[in-house]
């Protein structure tokens with residue numbers, strides 16, 4: 001499935017930056033080697049977000065167990081193309097980093113009573 005996905009990309013020769021993220025059962029985003037996970041990318045950069053999701057205590061009717069919406073820190077508005085839903089297991093999303101600035105990624109699925117604490121700082125450099 002991943003191979004097919006990549007083969008269909010018009011810019012398949014440009015290597016995207018791979019970011020591995022866990023959306024965990026305890027309603028937290030986690031990244032290997034980071035106590036407080038944080039993502040830093042460059043504006044316009046192609047990002048392959050590889051997400052491993054594990055079920056919390058509740059999930060959506062469609063089977064989504066966590067989400068990831070990118071919000072601009074200044075006004076909490078959503079960044080187009082960065083509103084993702086995760087199923088259990090590993091999945092990949094090819095994304096384009098937005099304009100430079102400070103952002104926050106938030107979970108959009110009520111995944112447990114700790115859902116409100118499921119967020120992650122994202123910085124986009126020029």
Ligand SMILES: [Cu+2]
Nearest residue numbers: 066107111118
């Ligand atoms: Cu969640």
